[in-house]
Amino acid sequence: MNAVSSASTTKVAPPVRRAALVFIFFTVMLDMLAFGVIIPVLPQLIEAFLGGDLGRAALWVGLFGTVFALGQFLFAPVQGALSDRFGRRPVILISCLGLGLDFILLAVVNTLPLLMIGRVIAGITSASVSTAHAYIADTTAPEKRAAAFGLLGAAFGLGFILGPALGGFLGEISLRAPFWAAATLVLANFCYGLFVLPESLPAERRAARFDARRANPLGGIALLRSRPGLMGLALVQITSQLAHYVLPAVYVLYVGSRYGWSSQTIGLVLAAVGVCSVIVQAGLVRVVVPRIGERRAMLIGLVCGAAGFIIYGLAPTGAVFVAGIPIMALWGMVSPSVQSLATRRVDPGHQGRLQGALTSLGSLAGVFGPAMFAAVFAFFISDLAPVHLPGAAFLLAGALLLAGAVLAERVTR
Structure with missing residues (x-):
């Protein structure tokens, strides 16, 4: 516990300008937008390259999703370790420039x-x-980090809402238009950051050197195992992120076949999910977590998330499904609370490696999650299933969150 105590009492860097934090917010949002903006147009673009072969196009779309997640899995620890050695500012700006190009x-x-x-x-x-998460950890007092991480979660939510919407709208003009629009936004944000983003990690608090042996997923796991309770918190985070992939994997097929929703209704409900998530992470986390603490907020969020998924999986009507959205939204308290608890267990010179490890393992969930939930959905609507249960994938996601709640209670006891 000595390592925990010393890390949690370490002083943070002086507060930075609000403009810098706005830049960090938009950087995270645009990272998510980078994922979402091509969702409506990438399959069509791939199909065009393949001469209209729909079957081959479907396989390539899945492969594209896998390589995107693998890129994050392999390089998030590298970026985190580089930022610990050379500072957050150059790593964030170079990544932003690279994404725009x-x-x-x-x-x-x-x-x-x-x-x-x-x-x-x-x-x-x-x-x-x-x-970006390490930057927030550098510049925010430990007791305020959950609220700050909640804002970054809200940025993810906004990117999730705006990305597909922007891609679908511009895709009607040209399949290339969403990419040009995203490039413009990201490069404009890079130019903005050049002027407003100060360094958050002073030279005296940086890692002595860049260790290539530790700047990889295995090195990240070694860091997580070296601090009391940190691996447990990481597993809670990964379990939560894995459960999230049930939505992109089966949501559209599930509600379309079970409730007969149109494409417009599907999009509106998905937008409502995103809006509720943003409200919780940008507003409710800031109010609730300081009052009840990260531990209770994390446990409540996991249980509410599980309850929401159970409602989704068993809802006999579309109205009951929609009623589960506000309950599900409280799940948004989990990630900021886990992030805040984890940062207390690591000293300032290793916050980048910590965030790199968490991001990398979360990306691994993106490699396996969609295929797993899609397979469960397909099996339980087939003739081979012992019982016809189209909502089985959502029930599995709920079970994962309940397991995460049990683990979270034990590692933070």
Whole structure:
């Protein structure tokens, strides 16, 4: 516990200008937008490259999602370790510039291999979210970090809402237009950051050197295992992120087949999920967590998330499904609370490695989660299933969160 105590009492850097924090917020939002903006147009673009072969296009779409997640998995620890050694500012700005230039590449390529390379680069450069979290840890007092991380979670939510909407709207004009728009936004944010983003990690608090042996997922796991309770908190975070992938994996198919919702209704309900999540992470976390503490907020969020998924999986009507959204939204308290508790267990010179490890393992959930939930959904609507249960994937997600709650209670006891 000595390591925990010393880390939690370490002084943070002096407060930075609000403009710098606005830049961090938009950087995280644009990282998520980078993922979401191409959702409506990438399948069509791939299909066009393949001469209209829908079957092959479906396989390539899945492969694109996997390589994006793998890029984050491999390079989030690298970026975190680099920021511990050379500072947060250069890593964040270089990643932001790289993402903007990559969008230009995606807008002009005319072959499938080049499109794949561009998507790999997008996964690598959008891994800067780990450094953004480290920046917040540098500049925020421990008791206020949950609220700050909640704002970053809200940025994710906004990117999730705006990305597909922007991509769908511009995709009607041209399949390349969403990429040009994203490039413009990201490069404008890079220019803004050049002027407003100060360094948050003073030279005397940086790591003595960049250790390539530790700047990888295995090195991140070693860091997590070296601090009391940190691996447990990481597992809670990963379990929560894994459960989240049930939504992109089966939501559209589930509500379309069970409730007969139109594309418009599906989009509106998904937007409502995003809006409720933003309200919780940007507003409720700031009010609730200081009053009840990160531990209770985390446990309440996990239980509410599980309850929401159970409602989704068993809802006999669309109205009951929608009623579960506000309950599910309270799940948004989990990640900021876990992040805040984890940062207390690591000294300032290793916050980048910590966030890199958490981001990397979360990306691993993105590699396996969609396939797992899709397989469960497909099995329980097939003739091979012992019982017809189209909501089985949501029930599995709820079970994962309940397991996460049990683990969270034990490691923070």
